[in-house]
Every structure is written in structure tokens, then in C-alpha cells.
Amino acid sequence: MNIVVLVKQVPDTEAAVRPDSSAPARIVESGIKFIVNPYDEFAVEEAIRIKEAKGGHVLVVTIGPPRADEALRTCIAMGADDALRIDDSQLPDLDALGRARLLSKAIAQSPFDLVLCGKQAIDDDLAAVGTFVAELLDLPHVAVVTKLELADGKAICRKEVDGGTQTVEVQLPAVITAQKGLNEPRYPALRGLMLAKKKEIPVVTPSSLGISAEELRPSYKVQHLELPPARGKGKILQGEPETTAVELVRLLREEAKVF
Amino acid sequence: MASEVLVWVEFKDGVIRRSSLEAIGAATQVAAQLKCTVAAAVVGNADQQAMQCLDEVGVSRVYKVEGVEYQQFEPCRYADALQAVVKQSSPGLILMAATALGKDLSARLAARLRSALATDCIGLEVNDGQISVVRPVYAGKLRAKVGLSGPSPIVTVRPNTFAVPAAQSNRQPEVTGISAELGAASRKVTVRETVYSTGEMPDVSEADIVVSGGRGMKGPENFAILEELAKLLGGAVGASRSAVDAGWMDHQHQVGQTGKTISPNLYIACGISGATQHLAGMSSSKCIVAINKDPEANIFKVADYGVVGDLFRVVPLMIAEIKKLK
Numbered sequence: 001m002n003i004v005v006l007v008k009q010v011p012d013t014e015a016a017v018r019p020d021s022s023a024p025a026r027i028v029e030s031g032i033k034f035i036v037n038p039y040d041e042f043a044v045e046e047a048i049r050i051k052e053a054k055g056g057h058v059l060v061v062t063i064g065p066p067r068a069d070e071a072l073r074t075c076i077a078m079g080a081d082d083a084l085r086i087d088d089s090q091l092p093d094l095d096a097l098g099r100a101r102l103l104s105k106a107i108a109q110s111p112f113d114l115v116l117c118g119k120q121a122i123d124d125d126l127a128a129v130g131t132f133v134a135e136l137l138d139l140p141h142v143a144v145v146t147k148l149e150l151a152d153g154k155a156i157c158r159k160e161v162d163g164g165t166q167t168v169e170v171q172l173p174a175v176i177t178a179q180k181g182l183n184e185p186r187y188p189a190l191r192g193l194m195l196a197k198k199k200e201i202p203v204v205t206p207s208s209l210g211i212s213a214e215e216l217r218p219s220y221k222v223q224h225l226e227l228p229p230a231r232g233k234g235k236i237l238q239g240e241p242e243t244t245a246v247e248l249v250r251l252l253r254e255e256a257k258v259f
Numbered sequence: 260m261a262s263e264v265l266v267w268v269e270f271k272d273g274v275i276r277r278s279s280l281e282a283i284g285a286a287t288q289v290a291a292q293l294k295c296t297v298a299a300a301v302v303g304n305a306d307q308q309a310m311q312c313l314d315e316v317g318v319s320r321v322y323k324v325e326g327v328e329y330q331q332f333e334p335c336r337y338a339d340a341l342q343a344v345v346k347q348s349s350p351g352l353i354l355m356a357a358t359a360l361g362k363d364l365s366a367r368l369a370a371r372l373r374s375a376l377a378t379d380c381i382g383l384e385v386n387d388g389q390i391s392v393v394r395p396v397y398a399g400k401l402r403a404k405v406g407l408s409g410p411s412p413i414v415t416v417r418p419n420t421f422a423v424p425a426a427q428s429n430r431q432p433e434v435t436g437i438s439a440e441l442g443a444a445s446r447k448v449t450v451r452e453t454v455y456s457t458g459e460m461p462d463v464s465e466a467d468i469v470v471s472g473g474r475g476m477k478g479p480e481n482f483a484i485l486e487e488l489a490k491l492l493g494g495a496v497g498a499s500r501s502a503v504d505a506g507w508m509d510h511q512h513q514v515g516q517t518g519k520t521i522s523p524n525l526y527i528a529c530g531i532s533g534a535t536q537h538l539a540g541m542s543s544s545k546c547i548v549a550i551n552k553d554p555e556a557n558i559f560k561v562a563d564y565g566v567v568g569d570l571f572r573v574v575p576l577m578i579a580e581i582k583k584l585k
Contacts, residue, residue, distance in 0.1 A: 013516050013536045017397045027401070038517055096376065097369070122516055124396055124403075126378050128366040131334070135370030140335055140444040143363045146510075156451075160511060161332070162271075162359045162462040164455035168333070171447035180517055181510045219375035219409035223391065225401045228542065236565040238554070244566045245576035248548065251564055253584070256546045258525040259468065259492050 001056035001150075003047040004107045005080065006117035006130065007040040009064050009071035013122065024224035036071045039118025042178035045185040046148060047116050048079035054150070056113075057081050061106055063099050065089050069201050077188030077196035085203045095218035096124070100132030102216070105209045108137060112173060114155070119144045119177040127177075134175035142168050146181040261351030261411075263298040263320070264290045267341060268313070269360055273306045275313070278356030278418040278465055283316050285383055285414075285421040286354045292385040293351045298322060299432075302340040303329035315426045321434045322348065328441060331453055332360050335445040338367040343439035345372060350411050352390060357415035358465065365415045375412040377405055381420045381522070381543070390414075398516035398539035418465045419522045456511075460486075461495045463512055468494030468525040471514055471541070472502055475530020475551065475570060479507035484574050485529060491581055494523070497541075499531045515540035529570045533558030550574065 011017055012033040020026045036044070047058045060075040062068050063086040072083035086102050088094050094102075107115065115134070120127035127143075134141035146165070147158035150172075157168045160179055170176075188196070206216060235251065237244040252258050264286040268279045286297045298320040299313050305323075313321055324340040341364070345353070353368070355361040357379040369376035381402075382393030390407045392414055407414070463469055470489040472482055482496060489496045498508035500515050514521055516536035526544035531537060533549070533556055541547070542561050549562035550570045559565045566573050 011397070013398075016535070017400050019401065025403075027397075097373065100370065122398060125394070125398060125520070126376070127362050128369065128376055128378065131363070131366035132370040134444070135338075135367055138443055140447040141367070142448070143334070143366070144359065160359060161453065162464065163511075164453060166331075166453045167451040169449045169451055174447070179510075180513075219407060219412070220377060221406045221408070223404045223406050225396070225403050228395070228399065228402050231542070231547075231561050231563070234547075234549075234559065234562040234565055236554075236559060236562070236567060238567045241566075241568050241572040241576055244568055245573045246580050248564060248566055248573075249577055249580040249584070252525070252546070252548070256525070256563065258546050259581075 001050060001054050001114065002112040003050060003056060003058050003114045003116060004112045005040070005043050005047045005058060005060045005075065006103055006115065006133065007044065007060050007062050007071055007075060008037045008121045009034045009062065009068040010037045010121055010123040013038065018227065019225040025222040027225065034067060034070065036074050037118050037121045039120060039122070039178055039180070041185040042180065042182045043116035043118055044075045044078055044080060045183045046178060049183065050150060059084065061086070061103060063088050063094070063102055072201055073196040073199065074188065076199050077192035078186055079192060083199065083201045085201055086209070087203050087205050091206060091213060091216055093218050093221065094216060095220035096126050096128040096132060098216040098218055100129050100136055101211055102206055102209060103129070104133045104136040105211055106204060114172055115175040117177055119179050130175050130177040139174055140170045141175040141177070142170050143177045144179045145176050146179050148176060148182065261293070261349055262295055263348050263350045264293060264295045264352045264354060265298050265300055265344065265348050265350035267353070267355040267361070267364065268299045268301050269356060269358060270303070270305060270309060273309060275309050276356065276358065277423065278358055280316060280423040281418065281421040282354045282356045282416050283318065284424045285416045287317055287424050289352065289383055289385050293388065295351055296320065298348060298350070300324070300341055300344045302337050314429050314431060316424045317427050317430060318432045319430065321432050322437050323434060324437045324439050331450040333445070333448055333450050334363040334367040335448055336441060337364050338371050339442045339445055340439045341368050342371055343437050345411060347435070347437060353411055353413045355415050357417050361415045365413050369413045372411055375407040375409050377407060377412070378415045379417045379520070380414050381417050383414060383416065395520060395543065398536065399520050399543055400539050417522055419467065419524065460489065463495045463497045463514060464519045464521055466495035467523055468492045469497045469514070469521060469523045470494055470527045470529065471497035471499065471531060472529045473499035473531030474501045476502060476507065481571070482508060488527070488574055488578050491578060499537050500534070528558050529574060531558050532556045533561065
């Protein structure tokens with residue numbers, strides 16, 4: 001089974017991101033730790049488990065500048081076999097559709113049975129690229145999956161919908177996007193880390209994939225980033241619960257008028 | 260020039276979801292500037308009552324795509340259906356609610372139409388015919404203003420952000436039936452079953468009021484008091500990542516960077532310290548209440564109202580007081 005996992009390198013969830021005053025559509029990157037997008041980790045883990053159970057090959061693919069190699073090495077340390085980076089240094093404004101064009105072109109170059117990725121990246125929070133890749137390759141997709149079983153050329157997926165779950169059967173090849181709950185991603189073992197260090201990571205560019213800058217012109221363009229409005233100082237009640245609970249209910253009813 | 264803003268309308272149990280009415284509200288706001296009318300797309304069967312609801316919110320046309328193949332939601336099929344609607348309508352903008360289904364469908368449809376997609380938007384405006392949106396990014400740590408170009412951009416709007424349009428006298432929108440064919444991808448997917456969790460509680464992403472618990476809840480059994488408070492207020496129960504990771508609550512309830520980002524009218528955080536990732540997910544709530552024993556807890560920094568105290572005493576007393584007032 002050939003599995004392709006799409007990953008993205010994103011700022012750590014703990015990072016205090018702030019807009020760059022000299023380029024307000026970007027964040028200040030210095031001092032920020034970058035990690036594998038947490039939802040993509042579920043996808044990598046799932047791919048490795050499938051390989052361990054059924055045999056096969058796991059290729060991880062990312063789009064990013066040279067620093068994104070680090071994310072690929074993390075995936076290799078976990079157990080992925082190969083990695084590929086699509087360099088976007090010349091096209092820093094790529095939008096989700098542009099990224100999906102590059103990814104679908106890159107992964108279509110060799111046969112695969114399954115594409116896995118996280119349900120969304122925690123930087124732009126778009127929740128689009130996996131599904132875009134499926135559509136561009138004319139494959140079915142199942143998004144926000146918390147359980148995956150493979151049998152007879154099919155995947156049986158459990159996915160989240162508002163207030164419930166759906167069980168969906170899909171013919172392979174397909175694109176499946178991972179949600180928290182799918183598995184518990186492993187920590188790389190020492191041997192994996194050594195392997196990952198030495199692994200050669202091929203790099204391709206949009207032009208080497210045969211896609212012009214014109215085709216990648218973004219129709220979704222961030223104009224600026226800003227911090228959300230600061231909240232005013234709140235009223236903090238201290239004292240006996242008998243008093244504070246009643247006062248809180250009164251404030252919520254009479255002042256905030258929320259119920 | 261496009262003549263319509265198209266809204267995909269989502270139903271649950273035959274009734275239009277409020278978040279879809281909010282999307283119609285957002286569409287109405289921008290339609291005049293785009294010199295457009297508002298049209299609704301209904302895929303699958305809608306009952307009479309639901310259709311009447313569309314009459315009252317100022318929709319001038321309803322596109323209906325009916326058929327047994329749309330009985331259960333499946334994004335590839337629904338994208339086939341909406342693609343046929345878009346072919347007829349050529350909308351200047353497509354809107355839907357950023358629900359689980361809306362996000363899923365919007366992505367498939369955007370790629371199908373090669374349209375710009377902006378999900379989970381909290382602001383939408385038109386300047387000189389150019390559409391721009393505001394969306395929380397980095398789980399709400401930042402807000403991005405994004406310009407959208409190209410044909411029929413697709414925007415999903417975050418529930419509880421836009422107002423439902425005021426009821427109007429019956430407008431009797433024109434109903435246009437559309438037929439669509441299943442594409443290759445759609446024929447490869449089968450929805451076997453959909454199971455909704457029991458209970459009448461709304462989903463945390465759509466609820467007006469969310470009562471959340473964190474590590475301070477000490478165990479899964481204690482969430483019962485939060486459920487009681489939530490039920491009393493007609494709200495939903497949320498949880499912090501640590502409560503979910505401890506296995507006390509299902510991930511569907513998780514609020515924060517690797518859970519749901521929400522904007523309810525009232526958010527009550529009980530026994531939640533306020534980690535960055537949690538604050539990111541709930542800090543756009545309109546009114547935030549924190550109940551925590553530790554006066555130094557981070558959550559108090561974003562709270563409009565805070566109670567320093569033992570939630571196991573404060574919450575039951577709140578419940579008793581609210582019952583007294585009702």
C-alpha cells in the first residue's frame with residue numbers, strides 16, 4: 001500500500017504569534033518554534049500504522065521554505081520512508097488552491113492508494129487543502145475522520161458531523177483528513193532520529209512541476225493580520241460562594257443581559 | 260455582472276439551522292452593495308415549514324435540487340448539486356454557515372469551481388465590488404483581513420456572528436428546480452449511517468451559551484453539574500483540552516486550538532486555568548465568565564466576570580438562583 005501524507009510546518013501551539021509591522025500580512029517568525037501541524041501528526045501516525053500492519057510505503061510531502069525540512073525529518077523519525085519538499089520561497093503568497101495544485105501535481109507522479117493529511121492546519125485554519133487535492137485529482141475525500149479501517153480496496157471511515165458521527169465507505173484511492181481521536185501519535189525513537197538526520201530530502205519547485213506562477217496567482221490574499229481587540233477589565237468577585245454566586249447571576253441578567 | 264448571492268441552506272430534522280439563517284443575514288448585508296438579490300440553494304428535501312421560513316427572510320429565489328441521492332449529506336454529491344445550481348445562477352458570491360457540513364462542502368465546491376474560499380469568517384464587506392472578509396487565524400490569536408478575487412468566491416460564516424434577518428411579509432420566492440448528475444468521485448462514496456448523540460443539547464460551535472469545564476472538574480462524573488447549568492440556560496457543554504485528554508469528555512466538546520473555536524454570547528469557564536490554546540478558542544465570546552479557585556489563573560485576564568471560588572459550591576448555587584428567577 002502506497003500512502004502519501006501531506007504535512008505542513010506551523011508555529012507551535014504555545015507560540016505567541018504577532019503580525020510583522022514591516023509586512024503586515026505575515027507574522028514575526030524569529031523566536032518562534034515550528035512544529036508539524038498537530039492534525040497532520042495523526043495522519044502520519046495512521047499511515048505508519050497501516051504500513052506496519054499491511055506493508056507498504058509512506059511518503060510525506062510538504063510545501064515550504066528550507067526550514068520545513070525539519071517537519072519532514074520529524075515524520076521520517078516517526079517512521080515515514082521518504083519525503084519531498086516543494087519549495088515555495090519564490091511564491092510566498094500561495095493560497096490554498098495554489099498549494100493544492102502543487103501537491104496534487106507532485107503526488108500524481110507516482111501511484112498511490114491513499115492520501116492522508118490533517119483536517120486543517122493550525123495557522124490559517126482553512127480546512128481546505130486536503131479536500132482541494134482530492135477534487136483536483138478527481139478522487140473522493142472523507143474529512144474530519146476519527147476512525148479508519150481498510151479492506152478490499154475500500155476505506156471505512158468514521159467522521160465527525162455537528163452533534164454526531166457518520167460512517168462512510170469510500171473506494172480507494174481517496175483522500176482522508178485526520179481529526180484528533182484517530183490515534184495517539186508516537187514519539188520518534190532514537191533509531192528513527194538517526195535515520196531522519198541522514199535522510200536526503202528531494203526538493204522540487206513549482207516550475208520543475210510544470211506549473212507556472214500565473215496558475216498559482218492567489219485569489220485569496222491576506223491583506224493584513226492584527227491582534228484581536230483587547231478585552232476590558234472584568235469584574236472579579238471574591239468572598240463566600242453564597243454571595244458571589246447570587247451576585248454573578250444578577251450581573252449576568254441585569255448588566256450583561258445574557259439570559 | 261452577477262445578479263445573485265447564493266446561500267446554501269442546511270437543514271437538521273427538516274428545519275433550517277439557525278446558522279444558515281445567519282448566512283442569509285450576511286448575504287442580505289452585502290447583496291445591495293453587489294447589486295444582487297439573495298438566492299437560496301436547497302439540496303435534498305425540505306418540508307413546507309422550512310420553505311416558508313425562507314419566504315420570510317427575504318430570499319428572492321430558491322434553487323432546489325431534489326433526489327434520493329441527497330438524503331444523507333455527502334460533500335462530493337452536494338458539490339455536484341451545487342455546481343449545477345452555480346451554472347444556472349452564476350452567483351457573485353456563495354455563502355454558507357461554517358458548520359461541520361458547511362466547511363466540508365465549501366472546500367469541495369471551491370476546488371470544483373476553482374473559486375477562492377474563506378472559511379469561518381466573522382466579517383464580510385464589499386468595497387468597489389471587491390469582497391473582503393475577516394477571519395480568525397492561529398485559532399483566534401490573530402485576525403486576518405483577506406481579499407477575495409475571481410469568480411464566485413465562497414465564504415463560510417462562523418455561527419453566532421451574523422444576525423438572522425428580520426422576518427418580512429411573505430415574499431413568495433420563485434422556486435427553480437435544478438437537476439444534477441453525480442460525478443465520478445461521488446459514485447465512490449457511500450454514507451452508511453449517521454448517528455446523532457442523544458440528548459437535546461446544541462453543538463458547542465452553534466450554542467448561544469457554552470458552559471465549559473477543565474482540569475478543575477476533577478473527573479467525568481462532575482460534568483453533570485455543568486450539564487445541568489447548560490440545560491437550564493439552553494446551552495451546550497464544552498471542555499478544555501486537559502479535560503478531553505483525560506478522557507472526561509468527548510473531543511467534540513473541546514474548545515481551543517485543537518478543538519473548536521467558538522463565539523457564543525456567554526461562555527462560562529469552570530475550573531479552567533486558561534492556557535493559550537484554550538483562550539485562542541473562546542476569546543471572541545461576547546461575555547466570558549470564569550469560576551476558578553486560583554485568583555492568579557490566566558482565565559481571569561479575559562473574563563468579563565470572574566468568581567474566585569470553588570466551582571463545586573458556586574455552580575450549584577448559581578443553578579438554584581437561576582431556577583428561583585425563572
